[in-house]
Amino acid sequence: MGGRDRASVVNRASATVTRLSCCPRGRRGARCRAPRALTAKHGDSGSFSVRSPRLAGARYRFAVTVIDAAGNRSRAAVAVVATAARR
Secondary structure, eight states: OTTOOHHHHEEEEEEEEEEOSOOOTTOOTHHHHOOEEEOEEEOGGGOEEEOOOOOOSSEEEEEEEEEETTOOBOOOEEEEEEOOOOO
């Protein structure tokens, strides 16, 4: 990073969550699987935190992209997560 701290390099982040399985009846296909934007909050020392709404039991894909001060966009970091239904 050559003397720069991370807070000056990463300017903002965007995140989405997409449901991959277990769509409720009547909401199959594109309506169920449409990506939902999440808010990424800038924290101390250049970190970001993302909170998702309460999620039903299913598999989800979370994708995060960071954008530097010059407007360069990173490749999305992707994670697939399975949540357990609450009883």
